[in-house]
Amino acid sequence: MILDVAGEASAQDLRANLVRVAARLFYAEGLRTVGVDRVASEAGVAKATLYRYFANKDDLILACLEQRQADVMASMRATVERAPATALDRVGVLFLELGHLAMQPGFRGCPFLLAMTEYPQDDRIAELTRQHKRATRALFATAIGAEKDPTGNLAGVVAILYEGASVLASVEGSTRPLTLALRNVENLLRAAAID
Template identity: 50%
Template structure:
């Protein structure tokens, strides 16, 4: 059974993502959990603290999931990147998919420095995972992994609008061509 802190974060994650952070007040959160507001405040000093905990939890879980996909994929960088995009597709076609929780939080709380910092850190960590997935490809300035991360972000944004696989299919096709050319170019250079 989840402890109270975990229940608060889990409920906040569901409500904040589905309905928006501004819309969901502390009263509603306490009511959904079935506790008094005073009990909630014994565990979190403010609504902002709940928001930060929600984003930290999402950050940890999403990076762990991406890392597992990379580690469990075949050693070919194209397979690793492809699997990351396929997982995005599984999430993005769901009608409840609204896009990146960090960007949603930033759109509502962009004036809060910590939200901006957490969003920047999440995006930096995500880009680092793309660099990890592409580690066999000579990319010292990470320009290729940065490009793949940008395509991933754009694909997620488009899927949040229409929940179709069109953007995903286009992204995977172009990334596969890009990686095949880059890998082929590296092979020719090494052989030459």
């Protein structure tokens, strides 16, 4: 395995592709609905190969969530850094980005919450979810600026609005909760004399 022929998947590509395919199916149809046969088939891989890279289905699910966590946080951080003008802009683009996701068909809200709901007894999923929510709130805190919000309460409220708008947008199949939440965030930041 010194050289990989172009177009052929290396072991890492194979694993990464499995995670990508599984994450898409799991999110779209649910963790319990989608079986490992389906994941292997749609990834163009034998089931035994899947089990060479993942000890069991739980590990595959965990790998999907960890990948999602890395992707989402990288995307959010990039979004914030792309609009560095004011705190209001930095927070606003995050809501707009979520609005973009919510407009796509098949939007079902936060994948971590979905996983936690389908596996209520799984401690690792619960811990990953807590970690994801902490990281999101921390991102809001840095977007607002620690000096403008020393207690972090403002970031906390923004995180609550973000979460609630995401849930209601997925239920209603509309972005209206997101625009309503964003308008409220703007009022909040202005009222706090931030930008």
